[in-house]
Amino acid sequence: MAVHAVRLPATQLHGGISGNLSPSSRNPNAAIRFGCGSSKRCRFISVSASLREGDEHGKDNYVRAMEVKKILEDSPLLPKPLSSNQLAETASNGSRVRVAYQGVRGAYSESAAEKAYPNCEPVPCEEFDTAFEAVERWLVDRAVLPIENSLGGSIHRNYDLLLRHNLHIVGEVKLAVRHCLLANHGVSIEDLKRVLSHPQALAQCENTLTRLGLVREAVDDTAGAAKQIAFENLSDAAAVASAEAAKIYGLNILAEDIQDDSDNVTRFLMLAREPIIPGTNRLFKTSIVFSLEEGPGVLFKALAVFSLREINLTKIESRPLRKHPLRASGGLKYFDYLFYVDFEASMADEVAQNALRNLEEFATFLRVLGSYPVDTTML
Numbered sequence: 198m199a200v201h202a203v204r205l206p207a208t209q210l211h212g213g214i215s216g217n218l219s220p221s222s223r224n225p226n227a228a229i230r231f232g233c234g235s236s237k238r239c240r241f242i243s244v245s246a247s248l249r250e251g252d253e254h255g256k257d258n259y260v261r262a263m264e265v266k267k268i269l270e271d272s273p274l275l276p277k278p279l280s281s282n283q284l285a286e287t288a289s290n291g292s293r294v295r296v297a298y299q300g301v302r303g304a305y306s307e308s309a310a311e312k313a314y315p316n317c318e319p320v321p322c323e324e325f326d327t328a329f330e331a332v333e334r335w336l337v338d339r340a341v342l343p344i345e346n347s348l349g350g351s352i353h354r355n356y357d358l359l360l361r362h363n364l365h366i367v368g369e370v371k372l373a374v375r376h377c378l379l380a381n382h383g384v385s386i387e388d389l390k391r392v393l394s395h396p397q398a399l400a401q402c403e404n405t406l407t408r409l410g411l412v413r414e415a416v417d418d419t420a421g422a423a424k425q426i427a428f429e430n431l432s433d434a435a436a437v438a439s440a441e442a443a444k445i446y447g448l449n450i451l452a453e454d455i456q457d458d459s460d461n462v463t464r465f466l467m468l469a470r471e472p473i474i475p476g477t478n479r480l481f482k483t484s485i486v487f488s489l490e491e492g493p494g495v496l497f498k499a500l501a502v503f504s505l506r507e508i509n510l511t512k513i514e515s516r517p518l519r520k521h522p523l524r525a526s527g528g529l530k531y532f533d534y535l536f537y538v539d540f541e542a543s544m545a546d547e548v549a550q551n552a553l554r555n556l557e558e559f560a561t562f563l564r565v566l567g568s569y570p571v572d573t574t575m576l
């Protein structure tokens with residue numbers, strides 16, 4: 198018997214399609230069937246067709262089902278299942294993948310989106326939250342958001358949002374960040390009193406900005422600072438931003454490479470609605486978040502599940518458990534935490550599965566945020 202099936206989000210089904218497809222009661226062996234993926238809310242509709250060999254009667258129905266299946270699969274609205282070797286893919290209809298990032302044109306996040314998905318259509322968002330929501334609401338295909346910087350440390354807001362939203366980490370991309378001091382033409386370093394930029398960028402240029410004695414002003418993103426300097430024609434202020442932002446907003450580069458260390462790298466996460474299927478064909482990393490009971494050595498025990506199996510940890514971050522920030526124990530109140538851990542193994546590796554099974558035995562909460570290929574371009 199030949200069986201073919203396709204699954205698609207219920208929101209994308211149009212009346213016309215369902216009208217054409219009714220199961221044949223006369224010939225159940227050559228039926229086209231609909232099924233609902235979830236009992237509470239129909240999130241997915243599946244269309245399947247089957248035909249017994251030699252069943253001439255059912256052929257028409259079967260051919261019709263195959264035609265519909267082809268239409269549905271070719272539809273630009275249909276999500277293409279992600280796979281680990283398709284990280285730089287185009288959308289299913291051949292159009293450019295739409296990638297949300299926080300900031301305006303010329304932000305480092307835009308460059309990261311283009312590095313992660315070459316030839317994509319970067320979509321600027323005002324807030325990190327908006328980028329998460331844009332993916333969840335199908336307005337864009339992916340989001341690329343900063344998570345940590347080699348000088349400035351973690352971008353805590355994005356750690357918190359990873360848990361609040363239901364997206365999956367499908368990749369990471371590392372970007373060398375080279376900051377410039379930008380000002381309007383005719384403005385010299387001696388004219389400057391203040392400097393505008395993203396807080397992370399200001400922190401990464403701490404030494405230079407202190408030496409210049411400039412008052413720091415935090416804005417939403419580096420390119421936004423450049424835009425403001427240009428649009429308001431400011432003559433006492435500069436922006437810390439990229440050379441690309443200088444080009445876009447017509448500013449002059451007063452100084453290059455002003456970050457405190459020449460090796461200034463920001464790591465971005467690639468986020469999608471669906472996880473990728475982890476592989477073992479290349480170096481993979483897995484990101485998880487968990488919480489633990491209070492007590493001596495509990496974190497030590499949690500980390501031991503990895504060290505006992507020779508699994509290398511690449512990052513650990515603790516964040517307040519915002520739903521229950523305080524826990525009472527023995528008449529005392531303790532702060533309660535979530536632990537975010539990245540480890541170097543794929544969820545397809547048995548050793549990683551065993552480690553998480555072990556952790557699950559005593560963790561009060563555990564979620565896998567994604568298992569994805571390591572960006573080795575900067576190693």
Ligand SMILES: O=C(O)C(=O)C[C@]1(C(=O)O)C=C[C@@H](O)C=C1
Pocket residue numbers: 299300303304305306307343346352374395397398417418419420463
């Ligand atoms: O403001 C920008 O251009 C951004 O893309 C944001 C951001 C960040 O949040 O860390 C990204 C890379 C640099 O580390 C500085 C700022």
